[in-house]
Amino acid sequence: MFDHVKFGVSDYAASKAFYLKALEPLGVAVAGEGQPTYGVELIGPKSKASLCLFQTEEKPAHLHLAFAAENRQQVDAFYRAALEAGGKDHGAPGLRPHYHANYYAAFVIDPDGHNIEVVCQDPEA
Template sequence: MFDHIVFGVSDYAASRTFFLKALAPIGMAVVSEGAPGIELSADGKSSLCIRRAGEKSGHLHLAFVAESREQVQAFYYAALEAGGTDNGAPGLRPNYTGRYYAAFVIGPDGHNIEVVCHEPEA
């Protein structure tokens, strides 16, 4: 598990809106916000820090753990509603493992955002 991830975005307002809406279904919420940017966390132990950069950085693949397949689905639809682009609808990815249930969305700066559940179907 990571402690924190920090990355810059070219359009802070758009990215802030996108990440807040897209990651709300897995419990991510604002921990702090200030001049450099925003910090989000779901557990208070690890955080995602989005910084004002003014230019696009290299593309990232960020994968977040969901507790249920329903959270994966909720993330996907929230992320699309927030302006993300489909990069893989919710579903099993048997080429990874038999229980790898994930969805993928491209965010405002081209980052591939994934939410994955490793739990069996309820």
């Protein structure tokens, strides 16, 4: 749906480390990087869309970013990795039937307070 999402972070090194570790289970890696004020571009193995982070002192409103997982095991792995990377629990992996019957997601808060979700919307294999 989008080509890329770019947003500012207050601690570039901490946020870069958080996203690399938290999204590693999804195969996300660095596609390119410049000075912290330019930032880093992260991309998944089967995606053309990227996530870009850059250093800023501005305080934007908190975001909710949802990443697609191929299966529920990736959702579980994201949650564990994100907590290990310093994220704060905002919803353990599980079904969210109020969205729909197969909505399996986990939520964490990143170093800047953004709500990061990984979701698998397919039935369990």
